[in-house]
Amino acid sequence: MERKIIKGFILMMAVIAGCSFPAGLQGQAFERTVVPSAVLSNRGPNRLHFSHVYLGASLIPPAPMNGTGTSDTGLSSAFTGGFRYKIKLMRPLALVGEVGLVSQGYRIKPGSSFLPGDTVSFRKQTVLVAGIDGGIFLRLRLGQRGNYLGNYIDIGLQGMMPLLSSQITVSQNTGSGTPTHSSEKRTFHRLNCMQPYSFSTLARIGFNRTALVISWRLSGLTDGSTSYDLPRLQIGVETALVSY
Amino acid sequence: MIKRALYLTLFLLPLLMGFVGDSPTRWKMILEKQTGFLEGKEFSTRGITGKGIRIAVIDAGFKGTDTHPGLAHIFANHRIAGTWDFVRNQEDVFTGNQHGTSVLSCIAGIWDGLPCGLAPDATFLLARTEVSGEPFKEEVNWVKAVEWAIKNGADIIQSSIGYTYHRYFQEELTGRYSISAQAAIKAARAGVLLVNSAGNEGSSRWQTVDTPADADSILSVGAIDPQSGIAAGFSSKGPTADGRMKPNVCAPGTVCAFTSNGKSKVMGGTSFAAPLISGFAACLMQLMPHASAQDILHAIEQSGHLYPYYDYSHGFGVPQASHFFQSLQKPLQSEKCQLVIDPQDQSFQVTTEGPCQKTEKSEWSKYIYYHISDSSGMLRMYGVKEFIPLIRNNISRAAFQKGDLLRVYINGHTAEWKEK
Numbered sequence: 253m254e255r256k257i258i259k260g261f262i263l264m265m266a267v268i269a270g271c272s273f274p275a276g277l278q279g280q281a282f283e284r285t286v287v288p289s290a291v292l293s294n295r296g297p298n299r300l301h302f303s304h305v306y307l308g309a310s311l312i313p314p315a316p317m318n319g320t321g322t323s324d325t326g327l328s329s330a331f332t333g334g335f336r337y338k339i340k341l342m343r344p345l346a347l348v349g350e351v352g353l354v355s356q357g358y359r360i361k362p363g364s365s366f367l368p369g370d371t372v373s374f375r376k377q378t379v380l381v382a383g384i385d386g387g388i389f390l391r392l393r394l395g396q397r398g399n400y401l402g403n404y405i406d407i408g409l410q411g412m413m414p415l416l417s418s419q420i421t422v423s424q425n426t427g428s429g430t431p432t433h434s435s436e437k438r439t440f441h442r443l444n445c446m447q448p449y450s451f452s453t454l455a456r457i458g459f460n461r462t463a464l465v466i467s468w469r470l471s472g473l474t475d476g477s478t479s480y481d482l483p484r485l486q487i488g489v490e491t492a493l494v495s496y
Numbered sequence: 497m498i499k500r501a502l503y504l505t506l507f508l509l510p511l512l513m514g515f516v517g518d519s520p521t522r523w524k525m526i527l528e529k530q531t532g533f534l535e536g537k538e539f540s541t542r543g544i545t546g547k548g549i550r551i552a553v554i555d556a557g558f559k560g561t562d563t564h565p566g567l568a569h570i571f572a573n574h575r576i577a578g579t580w581d582f583v584r585n586q587e588d589v590f591t592g593n594q595h596g597t598s599v600l601s602c603i604a605g606i607w608d609g610l611p612c613g614l615a616p617d618a619t620f621l622l623a624r625t626e627v628s629g630e631p632f633k634e635e636v637n638w639v640k641a642v643e644w645a646i647k648n649g650a651d652i653i654q655s656s657i658g659y660t661y662h663r664y665f666q667e668e669l670t671g672r673y674s675i676s677a678q679a680a681i682k683a684a685r686a687g688v689l690l691v692n693s694a695g696n697e698g699s700s701r702w703q704t705v706d707t708p709a710d711a712d713s714i715l716s717v718g719a720i721d722p723q724s725g726i727a728a729g730f731s732s733k734g735p736t737a738d739g740r741m742k743p744n745v746c747a748p749g750t751v752c753a754f755t756s757n758g759k760s761k762v763m764g765g766t767s768f769a770a771p772l773i774s775g776f777a778a779c780l781m782q783l784m785p786h787a788s789a790q791d792i793l794h795a796i797e798q799s800g801h802l803y804p805y806y807d808y809s810h811g812f813g814v815p816q817a818s819h820f821f822q823s824l825q826k827p828l829q830s831e832k833c834q835l836v837i838d839p840q841d842q843s844f845q846v847t848t849e850g851p852c853q854k855t856e857k858s859e860w861s862k863y864i865y866y867h868i869s870d871s872s873g874m875l876r877m878y879g880v881k882e883f884i885p886l887i888r889n890n891i892s893r894a895a896f897q898k899g900d901l902l903r904v905y906i907n908g909h910t911a912e913w914k915e916k
Contacts (some may be wrong), residue, residue: 281726281863283879284733285895286808298665397632399661496661496701 297494298393300340306350308332308465310488312358324366324480326359330488332385336417344393348406356396356480367419367445368477372438374423379482381446381473383414387454410467414450417443439474443448445474456490463490497595526762527752529612529722530602534747534772536614538817539779541852541882546604546615546778550577551652552645553771554638555599556626557592558570560756564597566605566612567754570620578648581624582637591622594756596622598763599656601754603778612752614758621648630662639679640709646686651781651789653683654774656693656767658706658732661863666702669710670738676708684713689781689789691774693766694718694743695732698809703733705743711734715777718747718811719769725859726880727809729765734808736797739874740870743811744793745800747772776815783820801860805905807867835904838888844896845888846904851899865905876900883907 294300312328334352341347360366360377389408419440454467469484531537539545558579561567570576579589589596590834600620605612623644625637638657643652655726664674671677683690694716695706709716709732719731727733728749734742747769752760780792787795799819800812838845846864867878877895883906896902902913 279882281724281880281882282729282809283877283881283892284809285877286735286875288739290876296665297661398663399665 261291269291281483290329295496296399298340298396298399300397302337303337305493306332306334306336306352307493308488308490310467310486312356312483313484315483315485321378324364325483326361326363327442328358328483329355330354330356330486332490334385336492338391343396346393347390348391348408349387351384353382354412355380355382356482365479367440367443368479370419370421372421372423376422378420379443380414380416380418380420380459381414381482383412385410385412389454389456401458401460401492401494403460404456404458406454406458406463408454410452410454412450412452413448414446417441417442417446445478447472447475452484452486458492461492461494463492464488465490474488503846523752523760523762524610526722526748526750526784527607527612530748530751530768530772531609531611531614533720533722533725533814534614534776535817536611536776538821539614539776542821544779544782546618546775546782549615549650549651549778549781550621551603551615551654551774551778552621552623552641552648552650553596553600553603554595554623554625554641554645554653554655554657555593557594557624558596558600558622559591559594560758561597561600561622561753562590564601564754564756564758566601566607566760568595569606569616570604573617575617575619577619577621578811579622580641580644582640582644583624583627583636589622592624592694593626595656595767596624597756598753599654599767599771601760602751602768603775605754607752607754607760612754612915613771614660615778618775618778621645621650626657632663634664635659635674635676638676642679642683642690646683646688650688651691652774652777653688654771655690655708656765656770657696658693658799660695660697660702660706664707667702667738669707671710671712671736671740672709674707677711680708680711680714680796684711684789687789689777689778689792690714691770692716695769696730696765696767697732698728698730705732705734705736710740710742712740713790713793715745715773715796716743716811717766717770717773718743718746718809719764719766720746720810720814722748722750723859726863728764730764731769731809734811735874739872741808741811742807743809744797745811745813745815746809747776747814761786773815776817778869779817780820801911802865802905805865805867805901805903807865808875809878810865833909835906835909837891837902837904837911837913839913839915842894843890843892844902844904845890846906846911847888848906848909861907863906864889864891866896867903868896869894869901869903871899871901 260280314325332354336350338346338348358379387410389406392405394403421438450471452467452469456463456465465488467486472481593627601612603613604616623641625641626634639709680690692709694709719728721728750764751768753763755761796815797812799815803815806812834849836847863880864883865880868876903909
């Protein structure tokens with residue numbers, strides 16, 4: 253074992269030395285081809301075309317069933333990430349399209365049963381929905397100066413196609429009617445109650461790379477066979493992975 | 497036992513390297529080089545220290561300037577002629593960012609008995625114009641500071657501030673469009689020499705010089721790495737959007753500069769190259785009191801170690817103080833030394849013949865600088881590579897077109913080739 257460590261160390265030092273060896277040969281310090289400004293690209297954060305990757309995280313506040321009464325869900329969360337493309341229409345308007353992946357996790361409160369006929373009392377239950385989402389938005393950029401994202405407002409529509417859905421339940425084992433320390437985990441995949449797609453309206457306020465996002469789902473996530481639909485409001489933050 | 501020793505070595509190696517990296521030896525080497533590259537001793541040994549020259553320093557704040565021991569001599573000799581904070585409209589500028597303290601130290605600081613800049617005896621006007629968050633008003637503050645400096649008799653305006661993508665597109669930096677460039681030209685017309693850092697966008701998407709460094713008739717200063725002697729990767733490059741050469745000259749961009757807590761630290765950026773040139777300019781103004789600001793600007797360019805060679809990373813190179821003292825001037829290019837350019841299909845082969853003069857700085861003697869320019873003088877391509885004497889050094893001719901000129905610089909010698 254010690255021999256292996258010694259060999260590994262010697263190999264590592266040899267690699268480090270080998271990487272520095274070419275510095276001793278006739279090296280190119282740098283070479284640069286000059287690009288005249290007349291042929292500058294039309295791609296850039298405030299130019300005709302721009303695209304970037306984004307990441308986001310949201311909170312899904314609990315909402316009462318049918319708008320009244322106590323909620324059956326706890327504070328839930330969602331994560332999203334994808335690719336966004338913007339084309340400038342005219343100052344200060346642009347059209348933005350995006351496509352990405354979304355993952356939502358809804359916490360179900362103990363005592364509520366989400367799936368029809370599910371009467372198991374549980375300690376913890378989560379409904380996970382993951383899929384592809386995409387949207388189209390109209391962007392109003394505030395201020396015209398500079399070649400950066402700047403401050404902007406996006407308003408538009410978003411669609412989501414669930415590809416995976418699961419209900420994960422952690423229930424406490426009871427022996428002779430009294431709770432024990434052990435627990436049982438049950439998972440149902442490919443929930444039949446999920447709609448094939450859903451639509452949301454979304455508004456985003458951006459401050460350069462960071463944006464606050466609020467969305468409201470217009471259609472149900474489930475087909476009505478469940479005890480209740482899942483909350484529709486999401487509030488979150490996004491970050492654009494852009495280097496200047 | 498061996499296993500423990502190896503694990504300990506692997507763990508300590510990065511720490512050891514970090515320690516060596518900030519060792520007193522390296523620190524002293526950097527401090528000596530920041531004035532050594534400019535041959536600052538040629539000025540100081542002759543008593544030329546910027547005395548009688550008024551330098552306005554425009555920056556983000558001067559926190560710690562009034563308490564730093566390395567700048568105490570400025571206050572002791574009453575050489576702060578005026579201060580103004582354009583952000584809060586008050587006199588106290590010793591607040592906000594410490595950037596101005598670091599910049600000022602590269603003009604007039606003295607640390608451990610060693611000079612950090614070239615003009616410790618100059619008189620100063622200090623102006624604060626910047627805040628965090630890049631509001632548009634900052635540039636307006638900068639313009640006001642320039643006007644204030646002119647009104648208060650500044651000979652030199654030192655500014656390590658630049659504006660880029662938050663306000664402008666690259667094609668707008670023509671030296672006349674931005675309000676700061678317009679103010680810079682106004683300062684030049686008023687007979688004031690404005691020295692501005694080129695910017696640190698060399699490694700970013702922006703790449704080129706910021707504004708007001710794009711303005712005509714001002715000195716834009718790029719940065720060299722004092723270890724290699726060539727342009728630092730972060731230093732913004734030229735040309736301007738209208739094709740003018742920038743930066744004009746360059747200076748060390750890794751320096752020992754002061755912090756707000758009374759200490760000194762190794763820092764990097766064109767922010768610190770520019771004040772070294774401001775100090776150089778102040779010494780020249782003291783040496784040549786009847787020269788105009790534009791005369792001083794051209795003299796500084798002509799003293800560049802690469803002059804008449806130039807490129808869009810180094811400009812004319814690092815100004816050399818010895819250029820201004822006849823007894824120290826290097827002998828003219830030896831007639832017996834020849835740079836031979838031999839064009840091939842894919843490359844140019846460059847060799848030297850005869851006793852070619854070497855520069856005193858070993859960092860520069862090992863490089864061949866080359867550029868290809870079109871018929872208007874605008875560069876298509878330029879580069880630096882290690883030069884090996886007595887063998888053929890190859891330069892790619894992929895960018896070369898009919899009517900272009902290849903210029904090569906090695907160790908104080910320049911040669912050109914043009915297709916007949």
